[in-house]
Amino acid sequence: MSGLRKVAEPFVASGPSGVAIRTRIKHLTAQDEKVLAMVGAHLGSLASRDLKTRCADGLEHSTETWAARKRALTPAASSRWGGAITKASHDQWALARRCQLAHIHSLEAGVATIAHRLAQPVGQKGSKNAPGGYRSRQEWFAKSRRLRVLEDRLERERADHKAGIVHVVRGGKRLARARHHLEAAGQLTEAEWRRRWECGRWFLQADGESGKRYGNETLRIAPDGRLSIKLPAPLKNLANAPHGRYVLTGTVRFAHRGTEWADRVEANRAVAYRIHYDTVRGRWYLTAAWQIPPAKTIPLQAALAHGVIGVDTNADHLAAWRLDTHGNPTGQPRRFSYELSGTTQHRDAQVRHALSRLLHWATACGVAAIAIEDLDFAAEKTREKHGRKKRFRQLISGMPTGRLRARLTSMADQTGISIIAVDPAYTSKWGAQHWQKPLASKNRKTTRHDAASIAIGRRAQGHPIRRRTAPPPAHRSDEQGHRTIQADRCAPGREGTRRLVTDRGQEPRARTGRHQGTRATSAPKTVRDARSVGQWVQDSLLLTDQERSYVKWT
Known part of the structure; x- marks a missing residue:
């Protein structure tokens, strides 16, 4: 029985639902910024108290408790603000x-791995x-x-999960x-930290x-x-418009x-808004x-x-190669690089830029589908599974698989290109085994990632990753089926006949040197004639000059 896991079938990813x-909110006056800060701080304090109440309810939460929380917030804000906060x-x-x-x-996986290795x-x-087991007694x-530490953490987390207890920090645990x-x-x-902390706990968002x-x-x-903005009840004295x-001003x-x-706005359809203040740039932003x-x-x-275009996702670039309908790579491989360093906004912009170039290239090629691996490293990031491979754990942790998949699906929906998700099992290994060396030349260096992109595209098309099947079991003719799988049997010209030698415009090479004295009988005894019907015809017997004179006199 093979030890390879079963490969899932490829599927077309669904489009975005939101x-x-x-x-940026521009041309704000000092009074506008003051009002926004006061409203955000007031609603943020209400949101903190409401979140504390919601966490205290735990699994006992119900529609009645939700309504009671909203009624408690209404006098301090308004009914709509209370609904948004709850x-x-x-x-x-x-x-x-x-x-x-x-x-x-994650803790269960770590405990199981350590317990298994300790038993070896x-x-x-x-x-x-x-x-296997650990390398030394010290390790x-x-x-x-x-193991004891992880077991204690696991027991504590299981107890909290059973009781419905969660630990949330408004403003972010990292900050x-x-x-x-x-x-x-x-x-x-x-002072700078205090400013970021207070702004991070503001609440300025409302559903449509x-x-x-x-x-x-x-x-x-x-x-x-x-x-x-609809002002809360305690701040209505700041209103400059009715109601x-x-x-x-901005x-x-x-x-x-x-x-x-x-x-949508003119048709009075629901739109949710969120106002955010960037403390580093000192700018106000709005998200709809x-x-x-x-x-x-x-x-x-x-x-x-x-x-299809097969795409292999890596830590710093996307390796892509275009495949025709038969699974053959055409043209040159492409690479779309990005740099995942710096701030979150910079990393997100790098991913968007790489995906934009990929989609523009797909549109120029006339391809309507992009195949990408359905990657999920949620179970692969554990510290205990890879042990001392710290760089590898950092590598897979830094790959923006979820963000890249969401971005690509959303951006491709606007261009009419379908995204096909394939199983990532063995794509890099088998791609390098079957495609890296045949496609490399002195003018082009095919990398392992380029070969993996071909494997991904072929898996999306339903073709095997390997280039050729095994020869027929009985003999090497094509009676039991063609040995190559690069073209479908119904493809036009797949079994076309070759032209005759005389049709190629080639003259027989003149014999020079030591080949002049060879016997004429050294020429092939058979030639391929009537190739259009697939028949072999025996040529007339070739004789030397002495044999001809002997036949003449006898």
């Missing part, structure tokens, strides 16, 4: 709950499917202590921990509502870009999907989001009608 666009608290609790379950699975003799080598002792290490956190001063004016009653943006609203303009946003019906996916065979 849209989020962001822009919904955000519920979503944050649910996200923390999912992260807690993922952490439990020291120095025993591992197999392909199971790790065995250190891992035995770590909270940076308070104790200000010098290591980018040379921050205490269809049928209301411009799709949102709490944060309203008119089609001309004028932004107004307790404050109209900002305007909003969306460069990306601006027409689509304007159509709405739901869209996911586009209907086309059949797999229709997406592959004009070939």
